[in-house]
Amino acid sequence: DTAVSQTPKYLVTQMGNDKSIKCEQNLGHDTMYWYKQDSKKFLKIMFSYNNKELIINETVPNRFSPKSPDKAHLNLHINSLELGDSAVYFCASSPGLAGVAEQFFGPGTRLTVL
Amino acid sequence: AQSVSQHNHHVILSEAASLELGCNYSYGGTVNLFWYVQYPGQHLQLLLKYFSGDPLVKGIKGFEAEFIKSKFSFNLRKPSVQWSDTAEYFCAVNRSNTGKLIFGQGTTLQVKP
Structure with a gap:
């Protein structure tokens, strides 16, 4: 009964490829997020969706495209992968946009671009 | 620039020692x-949070944090650490209703048995 799940857990690919990471939450939350954790473990928000609507879009290259088919899913598609995209990507969800709302994180997807 | 700073990047303690991790x-x-907190091989989970009221907040596993508004600080404390507290600790701030969490750089805590 995993609350926030991501697939795959590990992803190794060549530069220039296109890949997707999937995220699902079974908490009934309205809001979902993607974070990137770099090699120094620094976590930075990339996107957030509320009720399938894009709310936050940080200065992320447009090679990254999130898609939310429904409230329970937020997928991340990355085109033309670059070496610098290697990182751990975390999905999260929360019961709304309120600043006090706790965010629940998935287990992360470790992306390695060769 | 708006930021969150964690002063200690890597802390090594022996079991039963007291812990204080800084966050500004x-x-x-x-x-x-x-x-x-992010335990080895696990996802991030909430230790504690503050949004109003008593500035001394108690969380899970014996952790507490004190919000000092005049110092723009929210330091994490635990009187006596255990080996199982070995983990990465992240301070984060949210100042809007967009859900945008700004994280500090994280602190690696290593507790020696």
């Missing part, structure tokens, strides 16, 4: 403050 932020006005 540079935002004015109302803020909501969080500490998250």
Whole structure:
């Protein structure tokens, strides 16, 4: 009964490829997020969706495209992968946009671009 | 630039030692403050949070944090650490209703048995 799940857990690919990471939450939350954790473990928000609507879009290259088919899913598609995209990507969800709302994180997807 | 700073990048303690991890932020006005923990091989989970009321907040596993508005700080404390507290600790700030969490750089805590 995993609350926030991501697939795959590990992803190794060549530069220039296109890949997707999937995220699902079974908490009934309205809001979902993607974070990137770099090699120094620094976590930075990339996107957030509320009720399938894009709310936050940080200065992320447009090679990254999130898609939310429904409230329970937020997928991340990355085109033309670059070496610098290697990182751990975390999905999260929360019961709304309120600043006090706790965010629940998935287990992360470790992306390695060769 | 708006930021969250964690002063200690890597802390090594022996079991039963007391812990204090520093966190400072540079935002004015109302803020909501969080500490998250990431145990080895696991996802981030919430330790505690502050949004109003008593500035001394108690969380899970014996952790507490104190919000000092005048110092823009939200330091995490535990009187006696255990080996199982070995983990990454992240301070985070949210100052809007967009859900945008700004994280500090994280602190690696290693507790020696």
